[in-house]
Amino acid sequence: MITQIYSIQTVEEALACIEAGADHLGLLPEQLEDGKPIPCGVPKSVCHDILNACRGRAVLSFLSVNDDPQFYYDMASEYHPDIIHVTGKRFFVSEPFVKTIKELSPGTRVMQAVPMTGPEAVDFAKKYAQWADLLILDSVAPDHDEIGAAGVTHDWDLDRQIVESVDVPVIIAGGLGPDNVAAAIEHVRPWGVDSLTKTDEFLPDGTRLQKKDIAKVRAFCQAAKAAGR
């Protein structure tokens, strides 16, 4: 069972997550969203430092919420990440897009986020599984229109249907943490599991810090590996 942890901010955090059992690390190179800097964007020099420190020790997934394919092409040329994670609101992978990414960065795989909003997600997943190397099935929170970082679960029956009907590896995401990852794995039988919100640090007043809680990351990875055996 592959474990993926978002959103990495520093080299120290990346190395601590690897030591805690994470196989894939996800991060967002700094970028604009609706004209404003994205909250947990990582500066270019830090992205390179994380890549240099972690290559060969974990799979690095670089995410964008951009709807302009050029942003992804620039990301492929600049970083040559192991995975490019496409989670634009209106932009999804296509055959020519994936071909261009692979010309710019041979060896980079392309992962399409699937918005798990209802039964229509099954056809969406089947369509984009034609071109993407991997899928990530992710929640869309009721109060925002972004795919991911929602901190809530969705209907795992739909995830199970998708896992059973596509030929590419599927990572499940959305509100997963140490408390529920085993149940999700048992229900869906995916290739991998992902966590953001529930493995972050929180202040006593409930404010979420953009920082991983390494004890929670360890508990998540241990629970996932045990359930995935």
Ligand SMILES: O=C(O)c1ccccc1NCC(=O)[C@H](O)[C@H](O)COP(=O)(O)O
């Ligand atoms: O990592 C982010 O900050 C992020 C921001 C915007 C869209 C997606 C983002 N992350 C993608 C992931 O794969 C998350 O880990 C996934 O959405 C799960 O999030 P959560 O429900 O909070 O565990």
